[in-house]
Amino acid sequence: MKYKRPIIKKTQPVYRITPSTFRIGAQLGTTAEFTDRRGEMWNLIQNLDGRDVDEVVASVRTRFPWLSRDDILDGLRMLDKYGFLDDAASESAVPSRYLPNVRYFSGFPGTSTAEATKMQDKLLSSKILILGLGGGGVNVATLLAGVGVGNLTILDSDVVEESNLGRQLLYREMDIGKAKAEVAASRLRELNSLTKITSIVARIDSSQDVLEYISDNDVVICALDEPPFMAQRRVNKAIVDEHVPCVFGANQLTHGRVFTVVPGETGCFDCLNLYYSRNDPKFVNQFRGFQQSNYQPETVAYVPTMWIITAVMADEAVRLITDYIKPKTLGLQYEIVYPDYTSFAHKAWPRYDDCPTCGKGNYDEWPIFQEYPGYL
Structure with a gap:
């Protein structure tokens, strides 16, 4: 038995349905119902109060002497298979503000409180760089500071404008004209003094600019x-x-889109360009037409929907760091449809060996890259 002092997870209620049935859990998809006419399993669960396994076995056999030690251990293994067991010995040592995170992580089958605590510890020692502090980046920064990322570096070149205030909620009217990065850093430190915040006022005009940070x-x-x-x-x-x-992450009128690139594991953004070039005969012409139109998009950002997409972005970052569950957007575009509160995943794109960025290809061989303005 892997748990020395087995208990039912504190996030899972145990309750009677009838004299011979009971349930563990109350959430759709994670609740199990047990038929227990003689009360053996119910008694076992009542004995899971923090005592060690040998004491649990002895107590249950006092009430049901016909049960062997193996019978009782089989009952514990069944509860563990459902994901209901935890270990009373795994008291969490993280700051109390992060205990709800630990409880959330431990709510997934197979994750104990001790394992969930290690996940939170990974967050506390993690370092994340946020590029852009508009409606997306500033809200992601707020979420990541709240969840307990240990080190946040935030970068933007702009100053706060009145038009920002309806969706970039770290900023105040008094901040108009001040550097976004500096204002956001100050507010994030007030939000969580345990997170180290580094602010950078700078523009990103090339990949070399990103490499600097x-x-x-x-x-x-x-x-x-x-x-x-x-x-x-x-x-x-x-x-x-x-x-x-x-x-x-990007906002697109009434849709939002998130995707994650893990170098060496997923296709990169230029692989996505190759994917569309190979599979959509209209792609290059459409992109060329868009670029030649010189269209300057108006800001379209409704703050409730901005929080939806930024929540996904922040959670994907947490998943990458903690592995509490696999990220949803690895090498695929996850689209959120705001009016319907629905979402769907586009087909994943592959990693191409002839990609000029993550593979061994040549930019000059692909017409799509000639349509991009400026320096890479």
Whole structure:
């Protein structure tokens, strides 16, 4: 038995349905119902109060002497298979503000409180770089500071404007005209003094600019929106060169889209360009037409929906660091449809050996890369 002092997880209620049936759990998809006419399993569960396994076995056999030690251990293994068991010896030592995180992580089958505590410890020692502090980046920063990321580096070149205040909720009217990075850093420190905040006022005009700040980070968040698509390519080139995972997010009118690139594991952003070039005969012409239109998009950002997409981005970063559950957006575009509160995943794109960024290809061989403006 892997638990020395087995208990039912504190997040899982145990309750009678009838004199011969009971349930553990109250959430759809994680609740199990047991038929227990003689009360053997119910008695076993009542004995899971923090005592060690031998004491539990002895107590249950006092009431039901026909049960062998193996019978009782089989009952414990069944409860563990359902994901209901924890160990009373695994008291969490993390700061109390993070205990709800630990309880959430431990709510997944097969994850004990001790394992969940180690996940939170990974967050506390993690380093994340956030590029862009507009409606996406500033809200992701708030969420990551709240969840307990140990070190946050935040970068933006802009100042706070009145038009930002409806969706970038760290900023106040008194902050208009001040550097976003400096204001956000001050507010984040007030939010969580345990998170080290480093602010950088700088522009990203090339992948080399990103490389200046990316080293020693565990994850990058790309919340840049200008220039469209080129900003993502620059960040992509830098994370591939430094082998650092990146979560990308973008708002698209009434939709949001998130995808994650893990260098060496998933296709990169330029692999996505190759994927569309190979599979959509209209792609290059459409992209060329969009670029030649010189369209300057108006800001479209409704703050409740911004929190939806930024919550996904922040959680993907946490998943990458803790592995409490597999990230949803690895090498695929996850689309959120705001009006319907629905979502769907686009087909995953592969990692191409002839990609000029993460493989051995040549940029000149692909027409799509000639359509991007500026320097990579």
